[in-house]
Structures are given as structure tokens and as C-alpha cells.
Amino acid sequence: MNDIKSPIRSSERASKRSVMPPVAADASLSVGFVLLHRFTLLPFAAFVDCLRLAADEGDRSRQLRCHWTLMTSSGQEALSSCGAAITPCLSFRSPAEFDYIVVIGGVQDERDQVDTTALAYLRQAAAAQVPLVGLCTGVFALIQAGVMAGRRCCVSWYHHRDMIQRFPAIEPVADRLFIDDGDRLSCAGGAASADLAAYLVERHLGKAWAMKSLHIMLLDEARIGTHPQPQPVVFGKIEDRLVRRTIAVLEQHLGESITMEMLAERVGTSRRNLERRFREVLGVGPQKFARDLRLRYGLWLLHYTGKNITEIGERCGFADTAHFSRHFRNAFGATPSAMRKLAGEPGSERVDPFFLHIDGRPTL
Structure with missing residues (x-):
């Protein structure tokens, strides 16, 4: 298994930083994203854009109040389920660098190879008591990593049956947008990812910054976690x-x-x-x-x-x-x-x- 703590070469680090937004040393909210193979693009975009808009004045995208890091197992580009690729990505950083680690899953195909390096990293983060967030099918990875035992688990109604069949010991919740279970948070995905991101921005930076993000994203207000998922x-x-x-x-x-x-x-x-x-x-x-x-x-x-x-x-x-x-x-x-x-x-x-x-x- 790859060493999840292995450092990036200095030349590679300099190259990647040159195309990433500048980061403030005293950022109030730091989030590490684990992008799994064929991850769903909308949950990622909704979450990270809420952070980006709250991080700086206007739309300048400097990582002042918020800091985010995009990570994959070996620092390779992350391929989304729609075919779009996210780059640059870093290899996994120390979990202690982040307030939250957000894992975003993708298409549920049991023929896909399990990313054992990513699962090991999630276990390492759990042991370090860093809160873990499962967006969309990212919660499936948290279950596979063995860090959701005894926890409530929010999942989209669309994936409810898949979860029951693959993980019968887990009781999924599919009638709300997201669940905050302390150091484990799970979200049904889609546009609800913006609601969860705004919830965390408000917690760390205040309501005004959360509302700033949502309004620029043309969302009237943040929906609470218990807000129901779309019905028939x-x-x-x-x-x-x-x-x-x-x-x-x-x-x-x-x-x-x-x-x-x-x-x-x-x-x-x-x-x-x-x-x-x-x-x-x-x-x-x-x-x-x-x-x-x-x-x-x-x-x-x-x-x-x-x-x-x-x-x-x-x-x-x-x-x-x-x-x-x-x-x-x-x-x-x-x-x-x-x-x-x-x-x-x-x-x-x-x-x-x-x-x-x-x-x-x-x-x-």
C-alpha cells in the first residue's frame, strides 16, 4: 500500500502552488477533499464554491478565511463521473492540517477497484479525531473504511436500496438533506452539499459569510439538515x-x-x-x-x-x-x-x- 504520508517533491509542490489560490496562514476553516475515482461533480462544486465565496471579499478566490486542499491517493488528477477531470491534486496530507476531511464518492459499481489507500487515510483521520464528511456516495467509502459503526448515515433516496443491499448492518436515512453526528457528517449530495457547506461556514465564520456565499450562488437561504429530500x-x-x-x-x-x-x-x-x-x-x-x-x-x-x-x-x-x-x-x-x-x-x-x-x- 502506498505511504499516505509521503511528501511531495519540492519542485512538484512549487509547480502545483503556482496555479492554486493563495492561502492565508490563519485561515479559520480548513477542509481537505478526498476525491475518489468517478466522483460526482455537483456535490464537490457546490461545497467547494461555498467555501471559495466565503473565503474572500467579492469573488477574488483568495484562501483567506477558508483553506481547501484537493487530494487523491497519489496526487493524480481526479476523474469525475461526467468525464471532467480536476487538477492539480495533492497526495494525502496529514489529517491534522484540516478541520474537516470531506470524501466525495462516485458511481457505485462493485466492479470498480476499491481505493485501499484512500480508505486507510480515512481510518487515519478518524484515529486523529478529525471530523469526516461523506458527500453523496462518499458515505459508502466511510462505511467501507469501518468508521461509521453505530453512526447515523444520510444517503440520497436514490442510493437507499444500494446501501441496504451492500451494507445490511447500516441503517440509512433518506428523508433529510444531511446529518451532523458530531465528528461524522453525511449528506445526500447534489445541491444539498451547498447547504452543508454553508452550515459549516456559519459555524466557523458566522452567518453573514454563509449567506454571502449562498446569495452569490443564487440560493435564497441555507436549508437545515432535517429539511426533507424531494418527494414524489x-x-x-x-x-x-x-x-x-x-x-x-x-x-x-x-x-x-x-x-x-x-x-x-x-x-x-x-x-x-x-x-x-x-x-x-x-x-x-x-x-x-x-x-x-x-x-x-x-x-x-x-x-x-x-x-x-x-x-x-x-x-x-x-x-x-x-x-x-x-x-x-x-x-x-x-x-x-x-x-x-x-x-x-x-x-x-x-x-x-x-x-x-x-x-x-x-x-x-
Whole structure:
């Protein structure tokens, strides 16, 4: 295994520093990035740009308040999942140089060779009590390194099933953006990486610097870690503007049952006209469509969270568990308990409850 502490040659170091932003010796927040092979670009870009914009006045990119170092196992360029390469990168530095070490994973293909040098470095950082951050599938590497035992683990709903199948001893959380578990932080990835970066910038530099970054990135405000991940949406193109607006309202109120009168008022029409337009476009009335959408949300929660059946029924806006279970069985041909058991069986086909077809039928 390569020596993870091996120094970079002085000529190589000088060459790399010449194209990297200048670094202040007293930077208040220092982050080391571990970029794994075929890492996902958006989580990295969102996180590092939040640091960059908080580090300096304006958009000058000097590493004054924040310092970041991009690292790979041997200092080679880092190839992202989309084919873009990040360079220059350094070989792994001493974990003591950083306030956080952020690992960013990529495409989950079990045929890919495991980066044993990177996993050894993560274990070294954990032993040195440096907080570790798993972005997107970077949390898979933390698990492989053996540093997530007994820890809560945030993962994207999209990778929830992959994690259960590969690491059955780990209980993933897929209904929030990120988790701060002390010296272990995990994030679902995507744009949520900017929220986590802003959370750490605010902790170390203050709220004003976090907001400065987000506003330049055209983000209104930082979402808290418990903010839910995106929930079921309607799949398919809907031309009718009134129907489209109504569906948007329903998606924003999945946890409650809205009367047709209130719904019609929200979109500026009559109940009669709303029902007529829904039947013309979707073949079902708005009330049934709304219930099916909430049931689809319940199916999503069964697959991607550990919430019990009662909690799920309440969160989907049903009066009680029996009411929820009865409608769920009518829609999917199985009770919520049976569906959850089926989803957890090895070798079962993946059910993607994220989409509801535009005809309103929540078919699997």
C-alpha cells in the first residue's frame, strides 16, 4: 500500500502552488477533499464554491478565511463521473492540517477497484479525531473504511436500496438533506452539499459569510439538515396550465387532505370547472388524483425511511392507520407492512415509487 504520508517533491509542490489560490496562514476553516475515482461533480462544486465565496471579499478566490486542499491517493488528477477531470491534486496530507476531511464518492459499481489507500487515510483521520464528511456516495467509502459503526448515515433516496443491499448492518436515512453526528457528517449530495457547506461556514465564520456565499450562488437561504429530500412528483407532460398549477399545490401539501373547495380557490377557479378539467386531461377527478398522490408518497416513505406505518399514514394526511392501510391496499394490492417486507427481501426487483403517471394511477 502506498505511504499516505509521503511528501511531495519540492519542485512538484512549487509547480502545483503556482496555479492554486493563495492561502492565508490563519485561515479559520480548513477542509481537505478526498476525491475518489468517478466522483460526482455537483456535490464537490457546490461545497467547494461555498467555501471559495466565503473565503474572500467579492469573488477574488483568495484562501483567506477558508483553506481547501484537493487530494487523491497519489496526487493524480481526479476523474469525475461526467468525464471532467480536476487538477492539480495533492497526495494525502496529514489529517491534522484540516478541520474537516470531506470524501466525495462516485458511481457505485462493485466492479470498480476499491481505493485501499484512500480508505486507510480515512481510518487515519478518524484515529486523529478529525471530523469526516461523506458527500453523496462518499458515505459508502466511510462505511467501507469501518468508521461509521453505530453512526447515523444520510444517503440520497436514490442510493437507499444500494446501501441496504451492500451494507445490511447500516441503517440509512433518506428523508433529510444531511446529518451532523458530531465528528461524522453525511449528506445526500447534489445541491444539498451547498447547504452543508454553508452550515459549516456559519459555524466557523458566522452567518453573514454563509449567506454571502449562498446569495452569490443564487440560493435564497441555507436549508437545515432535517429539511426533507424531494418527494414524489408527477411524471409526464401536462399541457393544461390549470391542472398543472393544481398538481403543484397538491405536491406542496402531501401531508394534508385539502378540500376541493379550498383547492379550487387556491388556483382561482370553481370546483366544478376544476373537476371537469382534471377528467378531460387525466381521466380522474382531482380528489382521487390527490389521494393517489398521497398514497404514492406513503409508498416512497415505506421504501426510503424507517418510519412506522402509523407515522407514515399521518404524514400522508390520512385520519388513522386503518384508513391509510385500506386505501393503500386498494391501490397497490398489498398492505403497507407487506409492501415494506417485500421491498426488503434480497433479490426483489427495485420498485421506484417516485413517479406517478399522469393518468393518476399509482401502478407499480
